[in-house]
Amino acid sequence: MSRRLVLFLTCLLSTSLWVGPATASEWRILAQFDDAPEGLVADDKGGFYVSLFHSGHVMQVAKDGTVRKIADLRTVIGSARGSTVGIDWDGVDKLYVAFSEYSKRFPWPAKAKLSVEACGDATVTRSGLYAVTLSTGVVEPVVTRADGYPFCFPDDPVVASDGSVYLSDLSLKAIWKIDPQEKSAVLWSKDPLFDPAGKSLSGYPVGVNGIALAPDEGALYGVTGGVPMLVKVPINADGSAGEAEMLTFGYDNMDGLEVDPQGNFYLTETLRSEVWKVSPDARSREQLGEPLQAPLGAPASLAFGEDSICVTNLNFFGHLPDDKAKSIACRRLGPSLW
Numbered sequence: 090m091s092r093r094l095v096l097f098l099t100c101l102l103s104t105s106l107w108v109g110p111a112t113a114s115e116w117r118i119l120a121q122f123d124d125a126p127e128g129l130v131a132d133d134k135g136g137f138y139v140s141l142f143h144s145g146h147v148m149q150v151a152k153d154g155t156v157r158k159i160a161d162l163r164t165v166i167g168s169a170r171g172s173t174v175g176i177d178w179d180g181v182d183k184l185y186v187a188f189s190e191y192s193k194r195f196p197w198p199a200k201a202k203l204s205v206e207a208c209g210d211a212t213v214t215r216s217g218l219y220a221v222t223l224s225t226g227v228v229e230p231v232v233t234r235a236d237g238y239p240f241c242f243p244d245d246p247v248v249a250s251d252g253s254v255y256l257s258d259l260s261l262k263a264i265w266k267i268d269p270q271e272k273s274a275v276l277w278s279k280d281p282l283f284d285p286a287g288k289s290l291s292g293y294p295v296g297v298n299g300i301a302l303a304p305d306e307g308a309l310y311g312v313t314g315g316v317p318m319l320v321k322v323p324i325n326a327d328g329s330a331g332e333a334e335m336l337t338f339g340y341d342n343m344d345g346l347e348v349d350p351q352g353n354f355y356l357t358e359t360l361r362s363e364v365w366k367v368s369p370d371a372r373s374r375e376q377l378g379e380p381l382q383a384p385l386g387a388p389a390s391l392a393f394g395e396d397s398i399c400v401t402n403l404n405f406f407g408h409l410p411d412d413k414a415k416s417i418a419c420r421r422l423g424p425s426l427w
Contacts, residue, residue: 116383119399119417120154126401126417128176128186128245129345129390137392139417140176140186142403147176147186147221150417152395160221162188165228169215175245175299175390177254184221185231185254185269187243190214208241208260216240218256218267218274232267232274240265245299245345245390247309255300255309262296264309264322264330278322278330282313289315291342291360299346299356299390310336312343312356319346319354319371336371345390345400353425355398357388362408364388364400368427375426383420384413397421 120139126148128140135152138159145162162173171190178184195207207213217233217240231254234240241261246254254267255277262284266277283296295314302309309322309330317340323331336354345357352369355377362380367373377398378385386409388400399419402409409416 116378116385116418116420118384118413119419120150120156121414121416122148122156123415125403125405125415127172127174127389127403129392129399129401129417130176130178130184131392131394132178133180135395137394137399137417138176138178138184139401140173142172142174145173145188147173147184159223160184160226160228162186162219162228165219165230166190166215171215172242174243175257177246177248179248179252182223183269184223185246185248186219186221187246187256188215188217188219189240189242189244189259190216190234208239216243218243218246218254220269231269232272236272238265238274242295247300247302249302249306255302257297257300257311259295259298259314262315264297264300264311266328278309278333280320280322280330280333282318282320282333282335283311285316291315291317293342295342298344301346301348301354303348304350304352310346310348310354312346314342314344317341317343317358319343319356319367337367337374340365344403345388347391347393347398349393351425355391357391357400359387359389359403359405362386362388362406364391364398373427377420378418380408384409384416384418386414388418393422394419 124141124144127142137150139148147160174187192207192210214235218231242259244259245257256265263279267274297311300311318338319336322333344359347355354367362385364378366375386402386404389403397419402416404414
Protein backbone atom coordinates (compact mmCIF):
# COMPACT_ATOMS: atom_id res chain seq x y z
CA MET A 90 0.00 0.00 0.00
CA SER A 91 1.44 3.40 -0.94
CA ARG A 92 2.33 5.95 1.72
CA ARG A 93 -0.10 8.44 0.18
CA LEU A 94 -2.98 5.97 0.47
CA VAL A 95 -2.04 5.19 4.08
CA LEU A 96 -2.14 8.90 4.94
CA PHE A 97 -5.51 9.27 3.21
CA LEU A 98 -7.03 6.33 5.10
CA THR A 99 -5.57 7.60 8.38
CA CYS A 100 -7.19 10.96 7.78
CA LEU A 101 -10.54 9.31 7.12
CA LEU A 102 -10.30 7.30 10.32
CA SER A 103 -9.23 10.31 12.36
CA THR A 104 -12.30 12.27 11.23
CA SER A 105 -14.93 9.53 11.19
CA LEU A 106 -17.47 11.86 12.76
CA TRP A 107 -17.61 15.55 11.98
CA VAL A 108 -20.34 17.75 13.39
CA GLY A 109 -20.94 21.18 11.92
CA PRO A 110 -20.31 24.60 13.48
CA ALA A 111 -22.15 26.29 16.31
CA THR A 112 -24.48 29.19 15.60
CA ALA A 113 -23.48 32.75 16.41
CA SER A 114 -26.00 32.90 19.26
CA GLU A 115 -24.06 30.23 21.15
CA TRP A 116 -21.01 32.48 21.41
CA ARG A 117 -20.69 35.71 23.40
CA ILE A 118 -17.97 38.23 24.13
CA LEU A 119 -17.08 38.01 27.83
CA ALA A 120 -14.51 40.82 28.00
CA GLN A 121 -12.47 43.20 25.85
CA PHE A 122 -9.08 44.81 26.40
CA ASP A 123 -6.92 47.61 25.04
CA ASP A 124 -4.39 45.00 23.86
CA ALA A 125 -4.70 41.58 22.25
CA PRO A 126 -5.15 38.78 24.82
CA GLU A 127 -3.13 35.59 24.36
CA GLY A 128 -2.75 33.34 27.41
CA LEU A 129 -5.80 32.17 29.36
CA VAL A 130 -6.33 30.06 32.46
CA ALA A 131 -9.30 29.68 34.80
CA ASP A 132 -9.16 31.04 38.35
CA ASP A 133 -11.10 29.57 41.29
CA LYS A 134 -13.91 32.12 41.19
CA GLY A 135 -15.48 31.36 37.81
CA GLY A 136 -13.25 33.86 36.01
CA PHE A 137 -9.87 33.85 34.29
CA TYR A 138 -6.31 35.10 34.33
CA VAL A 139 -5.21 36.58 30.99
CA SER A 140 -1.90 37.72 29.48
CA LEU A 141 -1.85 40.63 27.03
CA PHE A 142 0.33 40.07 23.99
CA HIS A 143 2.15 43.40 23.52
CA SER A 144 1.90 45.30 26.80
CA GLY A 145 3.06 42.53 29.13
CA HIS A 146 0.10 43.12 31.43
CA VAL A 147 -1.52 40.25 33.33
CA MET A 148 -5.23 40.67 33.94
CA GLN A 149 -7.99 38.98 35.91
CA VAL A 150 -11.46 38.73 34.42
CA ALA A 151 -14.40 38.02 36.71
CA LYS A 152 -17.22 35.78 35.53
CA ASP A 153 -19.32 38.89 34.87
CA GLY A 154 -16.63 40.24 32.52
CA THR A 155 -15.16 42.83 34.91
CA VAL A 156 -11.45 43.33 34.19
CA ARG A 157 -8.61 44.38 36.51
CA LYS A 158 -4.82 44.43 36.11
CA ILE A 159 -2.95 42.27 38.60
CA ALA A 160 0.65 42.39 37.34
CA ASP A 161 2.96 43.95 34.76
CA LEU A 162 5.90 42.05 33.26
CA ARG A 163 7.42 45.42 32.32
CA THR A 164 8.58 45.76 35.94
CA VAL A 165 11.13 43.06 35.09
CA ILE A 166 11.53 42.99 31.30
CA GLY A 167 11.67 46.77 30.95
CA SER A 168 11.21 48.07 27.42
CA ALA A 169 12.07 44.78 25.69
CA ARG A 170 9.91 44.20 22.61
CA GLY A 171 8.30 40.80 22.42
CA SER A 172 5.25 38.64 22.95
CA THR A 173 3.68 37.87 26.30
CA VAL A 174 2.29 34.47 25.49
CA GLY A 175 0.90 31.50 27.44
CA ILE A 176 -0.05 31.48 31.11
CA ASP A 177 -0.83 28.84 33.74
CA TRP A 178 -1.68 28.81 37.45
CA ASP A 179 -0.38 26.50 40.14
CA GLY A 180 -3.72 26.61 41.94
CA VAL A 181 -2.26 28.49 44.90
CA ASP A 182 -0.39 31.80 44.55
CA LYS A 183 1.76 31.58 41.42
CA LEU A 184 0.99 32.35 37.80
CA TYR A 185 3.60 31.31 35.25
CA VAL A 186 3.86 33.45 32.12
CA ALA A 187 5.94 32.89 28.98
CA PHE A 188 7.65 35.87 27.33
CA SER A 189 9.46 35.82 23.98
CA GLU A 190 11.69 38.75 23.18
CA TYR A 191 12.08 39.84 19.55
CA SER A 192 15.46 40.15 17.90
CA LYS A 193 16.31 43.49 16.29
CA ARG A 194 18.43 41.65 13.71
CA PHE A 195 15.84 39.02 12.78
CA PRO A 196 12.34 40.45 13.33
CA TRP A 197 9.58 38.09 14.37
CA PRO A 198 6.77 37.61 13.47
CA ALA A 199 7.19 40.00 10.56
CA LYS A 200 9.79 37.65 9.11
CA ALA A 201 8.75 34.28 10.52
CA LYS A 202 11.30 32.36 8.43
CA LEU A 203 14.09 34.05 10.35
CA SER A 204 12.78 32.98 13.75
CA VAL A 205 15.37 30.22 14.17
CA GLU A 206 18.23 32.56 13.27
CA ALA A 207 16.89 34.98 15.88
CA CYS A 208 17.47 32.30 18.50
CA GLY A 209 21.17 32.81 17.99
CA ASP A 210 21.07 36.53 18.79
CA ALA A 211 23.07 36.89 22.02
CA THR A 212 21.54 40.30 22.71
CA VAL A 213 18.13 38.65 23.32
CA THR A 214 18.13 37.89 27.06
CA ARG A 215 14.52 38.34 28.25
CA SER A 216 12.91 35.28 26.65
CA GLY A 217 11.85 32.71 29.22
CA LEU A 218 9.42 31.89 31.99
CA TYR A 219 8.25 34.40 34.61
CA ALA A 220 6.33 33.96 37.86
CA VAL A 221 3.65 36.30 39.19
CA THR A 222 2.85 36.10 42.91
CA LEU A 223 -0.89 36.74 43.05
CA SER A 224 -0.96 37.93 46.65
CA THR A 225 1.53 40.73 45.94
CA GLY A 226 1.55 41.27 42.16
CA VAL A 227 5.34 40.88 42.16
CA VAL A 228 6.89 39.52 38.94
CA GLU A 229 10.18 37.63 38.93
CA PRO A 230 12.09 35.62 36.33
CA VAL A 231 12.15 31.85 36.80
CA VAL A 232 14.49 30.91 33.94
CA THR A 233 15.49 33.08 30.97
CA ARG A 234 18.11 33.34 28.25
CA ALA A 235 20.08 35.53 30.65
CA ASP A 236 20.65 32.36 32.69
CA GLY A 237 22.22 30.65 29.68
CA TYR A 238 19.20 28.65 28.51
CA PRO A 239 18.78 28.82 24.70
CA PHE A 240 15.06 29.57 24.68
CA CYS A 241 13.89 30.47 21.20
CA PHE A 242 10.19 31.36 21.39
CA PRO A 243 8.88 30.11 24.77
CA ASP A 244 5.16 29.82 24.30
CA ASP A 245 2.84 27.77 26.52
CA PRO A 246 3.50 26.71 30.14
CA VAL A 247 1.67 23.88 31.91
CA VAL A 248 2.03 23.28 35.65
CA ALA A 249 2.18 19.63 36.77
CA SER A 250 0.92 18.39 40.14
CA ASP A 251 4.48 18.13 41.47
CA GLY A 252 5.05 21.84 40.77
CA SER A 253 7.26 21.39 37.72
CA VAL A 254 6.40 23.36 34.59
CA TYR A 255 6.41 22.10 31.01
CA LEU A 256 7.03 24.89 28.48
CA SER A 257 6.62 24.63 24.72
CA ASP A 258 9.14 26.43 22.51
CA LEU A 259 7.47 27.33 19.23
CA SER A 260 10.52 28.17 17.12
CA LEU A 261 12.91 25.69 18.73
CA LYS A 262 10.20 23.06 18.07
CA ALA A 263 10.71 21.53 21.47
CA ILE A 264 9.36 21.26 25.02
CA TRP A 265 11.27 22.28 28.15
CA LYS A 266 10.76 21.02 31.70
CA ILE A 267 11.41 23.59 34.41
CA ASP A 268 11.91 23.33 38.16
CA PRO A 269 10.69 26.67 39.57
CA GLN A 270 12.20 26.01 43.00
CA GLU A 271 15.67 25.31 41.64
CA LYS A 272 15.21 27.80 38.79
CA SER A 273 16.58 25.27 36.34
CA ALA A 274 15.44 23.87 33.01
CA VAL A 275 16.12 20.84 30.82
CA LEU A 276 15.25 20.30 27.17
CA TRP A 277 12.64 17.61 27.83
CA SER A 278 11.61 16.69 24.27
CA LYS A 279 12.71 17.72 20.80
CA ASP A 280 10.94 14.92 19.00
CA PRO A 281 11.30 14.72 15.20
CA LEU A 282 7.49 14.61 14.95
CA PHE A 283 7.35 18.27 15.99
CA ASP A 284 9.05 19.17 12.70
CA PRO A 285 8.79 16.20 10.30
CA ALA A 286 11.27 16.42 7.42
CA GLY A 287 11.90 20.06 8.28
CA LYS A 288 9.06 21.17 6.02
CA SER A 289 6.04 23.35 6.77
CA LEU A 290 2.63 22.56 5.30
CA SER A 291 0.91 25.56 6.88
CA GLY A 292 3.37 28.17 5.65
CA TYR A 293 4.63 28.80 9.19
CA PRO A 294 7.96 27.14 10.08
CA VAL A 295 7.04 26.44 13.69
CA GLY A 296 6.74 23.39 15.93
CA VAL A 297 4.73 22.56 19.04
CA ASN A 298 2.51 25.36 20.35
CA GLY A 299 -0.26 24.70 22.89
CA ILE A 300 0.35 21.86 25.35
CA ALA A 301 -1.78 20.14 27.99
CA LEU A 302 -1.35 17.29 30.45
CA ALA A 303 -3.48 14.15 30.36
CA PRO A 304 -5.92 13.90 33.30
CA ASP A 305 -3.70 11.23 34.91
CA GLU A 306 -0.51 13.10 33.91
CA GLY A 307 0.70 10.01 32.08
CA ALA A 308 1.24 11.98 28.88
CA LEU A 309 1.71 15.50 27.59
CA TYR A 310 -0.30 16.48 24.51
CA GLY A 311 0.57 19.21 22.05
CA VAL A 312 -0.64 20.85 18.86
CA THR A 313 1.84 21.73 16.12
CA GLY A 314 1.77 24.60 13.66
CA GLY A 315 4.17 23.89 10.81
CA VAL A 316 2.78 20.43 10.06
CA PRO A 317 -0.51 20.72 11.96
CA MET A 318 -1.16 17.72 14.19
CA LEU A 319 -2.38 16.72 17.61
CA VAL A 320 0.47 14.75 19.19
CA LYS A 321 0.97 12.70 22.35
CA VAL A 322 4.25 12.52 24.26
CA PRO A 323 4.21 9.74 26.88
CA ILE A 324 5.73 10.63 30.27
CA ASN A 325 7.94 7.76 31.35
CA ALA A 326 8.09 6.48 34.92
CA ASP A 327 11.34 8.37 35.48
CA GLY A 328 9.78 11.60 34.20
CA SER A 329 11.56 11.58 30.85
CA ALA A 330 9.77 11.98 27.53
CA GLY A 331 8.76 8.98 25.47
CA GLU A 332 8.52 8.90 21.69
CA ALA A 333 5.84 11.23 20.35
CA GLU A 334 2.97 9.86 18.30
CA MET A 335 0.44 11.55 16.04
CA LEU A 336 -3.19 11.28 17.18
CA THR A 337 -4.87 13.18 14.35
CA PHE A 338 -4.22 15.71 11.60
CA GLY A 339 -6.15 17.46 8.84
CA TYR A 340 -6.14 20.94 10.39
CA ASP A 341 -4.42 24.25 9.67
CA ASN A 342 -1.90 26.12 11.85
CA MET A 343 -2.96 25.18 15.40
CA ASP A 344 -2.39 27.24 18.53
CA GLY A 345 -4.25 26.38 21.75
CA LEU A 346 -5.02 23.07 23.45
CA GLU A 347 -6.96 21.93 26.50
CA VAL A 348 -8.02 18.48 27.74
CA ASP A 349 -11.14 17.93 29.85
CA PRO A 350 -11.45 15.33 32.66
CA GLN A 351 -13.02 12.86 30.21
CA GLY A 352 -10.00 13.10 27.91
CA ASN A 353 -11.65 15.18 25.14
CA PHE A 354 -9.37 17.62 23.34
CA TYR A 355 -10.22 21.24 22.58
CA LEU A 356 -8.04 23.07 20.08
CA THR A 357 -7.86 26.29 18.09
CA GLU A 358 -6.81 27.01 14.52
CA THR A 359 -5.48 30.53 14.12
CA LEU A 360 -5.51 31.05 10.34
CA ARG A 361 -9.04 29.70 9.86
CA SER A 362 -10.23 31.07 13.22
CA GLU A 363 -11.87 27.78 14.21
CA VAL A 364 -12.40 25.95 17.50
CA TRP A 365 -12.68 22.15 17.59
CA LYS A 366 -13.53 19.42 20.07
CA VAL A 367 -11.90 16.03 19.43
CA SER A 368 -12.89 12.75 21.09
CA PRO A 369 -10.43 10.93 23.40
CA ASP A 370 -9.66 8.34 20.71
CA ALA A 371 -9.18 11.20 18.19
CA ARG A 372 -11.58 9.53 15.73
CA SER A 373 -14.45 12.03 16.03
CA ARG A 374 -14.52 15.79 16.02
CA GLU A 375 -17.05 18.58 16.48
CA GLN A 376 -16.59 22.10 15.20
CA LEU A 377 -17.51 24.38 18.09
CA GLY A 378 -17.06 27.62 16.20
CA GLU A 379 -15.87 29.31 13.01
CA PRO A 380 -15.70 32.99 12.04
CA LEU A 381 -18.83 33.12 9.87
CA GLN A 382 -20.95 31.95 12.79
CA ALA A 383 -19.10 33.20 15.85
CA PRO A 384 -16.97 36.17 17.06
CA LEU A 385 -13.65 34.41 16.53
CA GLY A 386 -10.44 35.98 15.26
CA ALA A 387 -7.24 33.90 15.36
CA PRO A 388 -8.30 32.23 18.63
CA ALA A 389 -5.21 31.40 20.66
CA SER A 390 -5.53 29.91 24.15
CA LEU A 391 -8.52 28.08 25.62
CA ALA A 392 -9.79 27.59 29.17
CA PHE A 393 -12.86 26.07 30.78
CA GLY A 394 -15.35 28.29 32.57
CA GLU A 395 -17.98 26.98 34.97
CA ASP A 396 -20.10 25.59 32.12
CA SER A 397 -18.36 26.90 29.03
CA ILE A 398 -15.24 26.93 26.88
CA CYS A 399 -13.57 30.30 26.34
CA VAL A 400 -10.85 31.49 23.94
CA THR A 401 -8.66 34.54 23.59
CA ASN A 402 -9.09 36.38 20.30
CA LEU A 403 -5.53 37.35 19.37
CA ASN A 404 -6.95 38.52 16.00
CA PHE A 405 -3.54 38.06 14.42
CA PHE A 406 -4.96 38.21 10.89
CA GLY A 407 -7.56 40.94 11.46
CA HIS A 408 -10.63 38.73 11.01
CA LEU A 409 -12.64 40.58 13.66
CA PRO A 410 -13.95 44.16 13.52
CA ASP A 411 -12.85 46.54 16.27
CA ASP A 412 -16.02 46.10 18.30
CA LYS A 413 -15.28 42.39 18.74
CA ALA A 414 -11.47 42.29 18.58
CA LYS A 415 -9.06 42.04 21.55
CA SER A 416 -11.55 39.91 23.39
CA ILE A 417 -12.41 36.69 25.19
CA ALA A 418 -15.24 34.76 23.53
CA CYS A 419 -17.16 31.96 25.26
CA ARG A 420 -19.83 29.39 24.47
CA ARG A 421 -21.75 27.04 26.71
CA LEU A 422 -20.76 23.39 26.48
CA GLY A 423 -23.58 20.95 25.84
CA PRO A 424 -23.74 17.18 26.18
CA SER A 425 -21.00 15.23 24.45
CA LEU A 426 -21.86 13.86 21.01
CA TRP A 427 -19.90 10.63 21.52
